[in-house]
Amino acid sequence: MTQKFDVVVIGAGPGGYVAAIKAAQLGLKTACIEKYQGSDGKVALGGTCLNVGCIPSKALLDSSWKYHEAKDGFAVHGIEAKGVTIDVPAMVARKNTIIKNLTGGVAGLFKANGVTLLEGHGKLLAGKQVEVTGTDGKSQVVEAAHVIIASGSKPVEIPPAPVDQDVIVDSTGALEFQSVPKKLGVIGAGVIGLELGSVWARLGSEVTVLEAMDKFLAAADEQVAKEAQKTLTKQGLDIRLGARVTGSEVKKKQVIVSFTDANGEQKMTFDKLIVAVGRRPVTTDLLASDSGVDLDERGFIFVNDQCETSVPGVYAIGDVVRGAMLAHKASEEGVMVAERIAGHKAQMNYDLIPSVIYTHPEIAWVGKTEQQLKAEGVAVNVGTFPFAASGRAMAANDTGGFVKVIADANTDRVLGVHVIGPSAAELVQQGAIGMEFGTSAEDLGMMVFSHPTLSEALHEAALAVNGGAIHIANRKKR
Numbered sequence: 001m002t003q004k005f006d007v008v009v010i011g012a013g014p015g016g017y018v019a020a021i022k023a024a025q026l027g028l029k030t031a032c033i034e035k036y037q038g039s040d041g042k043v044a045l046g047g048t049c050l051n052v053g054c055i056p057s058k059a060l061l062d063s064s065w066k067y068h069e070a071k072d073g074f075a076v077h078g079i080e081a082k083g084v085t086i087d088v089p090a091m092v093a094r095k096n097t098i099i100k101n102l103t104g105g106v107a108g109l110f111k112a113n114g115v116t117l118l119e120g121h122g123k124l125l126a127g128k129q130v131e132v133t134g135t136d137g138k139s140q141v142v143e144a145a146h147v148i149i150a151s152g153s154k155p156v157e158i159p160p161a162p163v164d165q166d167v168i169v170d171s172t173g174a175l176e177f178q179s180v181p182k183k184l185g186v187i188g189a190g191v192i193g194l195e196l197g198s199v200w201a202r203l204g205s206e207v208t209v210l211e212a213m214d215k216f217l218a219a220a221d222e223q224v225a226k227e228a229q230k231t232l233t234k235q236g237l238d239i240r241l242g243a244r245v246t247g248s249e250v251k252k253k254q255v256i257v258s259f260t261d262a263n264g265e266q267k268m269t270f271d272k273l274i275v276a277v278g279r280r281p282v283t284t285d286l287l288a289s290d291s292g293v294d295l296d297e298r299g300f301i302f303v304n305d306q307c308e309t310s311v312p313g314v315y316a317i318g319d320v321v322r323g324a325m326l327a328h329k330a331s332e333e334g335v336m337v338a339e340r341i342a343g344h345k346a347q348m349n350y351d352l353i354p355s356v357i358y359t360h361p362e363i364a365w366v367g368k369t370e371q372q373l374k375a376e377g378v379a380v381n382v383g384t385f386p387f388a389a390s391g392r393a394m395a396a397n398d399t400g401g402f403v404k405v406i407a408d409a410n411t412d413r414v415l416g417v418h419v420i421g422p423s424a425a426e427l428v429q430q431g432a433i434g435m436e437f438g439t440s441a442e443d444l445g446m447m448v449f450s451h452p453t454l455s456e457a458l459h460e461a462a463l464a465v466n467g468g469a470i471h472i473a474n475r476k477k478r
């Protein structure tokens with residue numbers, strides 16, 4: 001007999017698993033389909049984020065940062081650490097343990113919330129039926145009153161550098177190196193290129209980043225991007241802008257990469273090459289020809305602001321639809337859709353999705369950049385505060401970067417918070433909370449911030465918007 005559900009979710013990444021849990025919590029009979037197999041051959045929940053994305057990369061970023069600190073950052077504190085070494089297989093094994101704990105945790109949450117897990121590949125048929133094909137090749141069809149597609153994304157491949165997951169790897173392969181490559185090439189100075197480039201640079205690789213665009217971190221505020229480029233270069237990342245990769249040749253476990261830049265044609269040889277040039281939506285064998293769901297011109301599933309597809313009752317969320325490819329955006333879309341299915345009037349605020357790059361210092365922002373606002377003709381006041389003037393940052397010997405608060409010159413409403421520096425992600429979240437409630441720079445300035453904290457840099461930057469910073473000379477006078 002055909003199994004019937006109120007909600008069937010295709011994909012158990014941070015979009016799909018959150019949607020499934022939320023739907024079940026709202027009293028809907030919910031199933032979630034997932035096929036991804038972990039290293040033990042068993043189905044693992046959590047999608048790219050938990051298995052080969054956000055979490056494993058942060059595990060390696062944290063391990064490599066501790067190594068770097070032990071090697072080069074302790075002496076200033078009077079701590080002597082001699083003979084510091086890195087055991088790369090142990091570092092990678094720790095990362096794998098974290099993945100196992102978290103993916104197992106999601107399975108536990110499914111059980112606790114009564115979500116039925118259907119193992120296999122899900123395909124949407126006509127009439128909100130979903131075909132589930134198991135790894136044994138056997139298929140079953142389930143029926144749903146509502147379907148949520150959360151099939152995610154995968155790395156873009158480029159013909160000049162075909163991934164073999166040995167010498168030329170994508171973001172997944174770059175989490176599995178068993179030793180530190182002497183020379184590491186990275187194609188793409190985006191989020192993944194900078195995070196993974198940082199991991200291996202801290203462990204001793206000579207890292208060259210080849211970026212096709214002439215501008216570094218085009219999505220970030222220009223002042224932040226400039227500071228980031230300066231800092232990462234100082235850390236040893238050789239960032240080549242305007243560098244177009246034209247070919248690669250793997251020879252004796254090395255790769256010779258050809259590229260053109262302002263100086264003409266170039267060749268460089270690397271021991272490993274990471275290709276990190278973006279991700280694309282996964283829609284392969286996902287939609288039957290008569291499913292009725294439309295794709296947009298870039299291959300994403302077409303949805304409106306409420307994540308409704310062209311078929312009533314079928315929704316799509318996360319990386320497979322328009323917007324930022326971020327786990328937290330996917331999760332919030334999942335919550336919104338589950339609530340709407342349950343009859344609530346949930347909406348999502350697409351204007352306040354924070355962005356974070358987990359380098360050191362972290363780079364994070366929410367809202368608009370100064371350049372975007374100027375292009376829109378919005379008059380703004382800007383306040384910045386450098387961590388070099390923060391007592392807490394000095395105590396931690398982590399004084400690089402600054403906080404920048406941008407407010408509407410007429411209303412004083414905060415329109416953007418941009419941070420490069422220690423705990424930037426956490427500080428930007430404070431800005432996001434304020435902005436969600438329509439805070440003005442003055443509101444933030446009037447609040448009591450604990451002393452001594454890094455958060456005081458946000459307080460001071462908000463005060464500086466109107467020339468009232470205490471611990472730095474104000475550029476703008478009251």
Ligand SMILES: NC(=O)c1ccc[n+]([C@@H]2O[C@H](COP(=O)([O-])OP(=O)(O)OC[C@H]3O[C@@H](n4cnc5c(N)ncnc54)[C@H](O)[C@@H]3O)[C@@H](O)[C@H]2O)c1
Pocket residue numbers: 054158187188189190191192193195210211212213243244245276277278279324325326355356357358
């Ligand atoms: N911390 C995070 O939030 C986080 C971490 C990892 C990934 N992600 C998401 O995953 C997605 C993929 O990340 P990503 O870093 O691969 O993509 P990205 O879009 O952030 O950066 C890709 C970069 O590669 C460059 N590029 C493209 N083709 C090139 C070529 N042929 N030669 C040289 N450079 C080229 C682009 O100009 C761009 O700067 C992004 O949407 C990102 O937001 C987010």
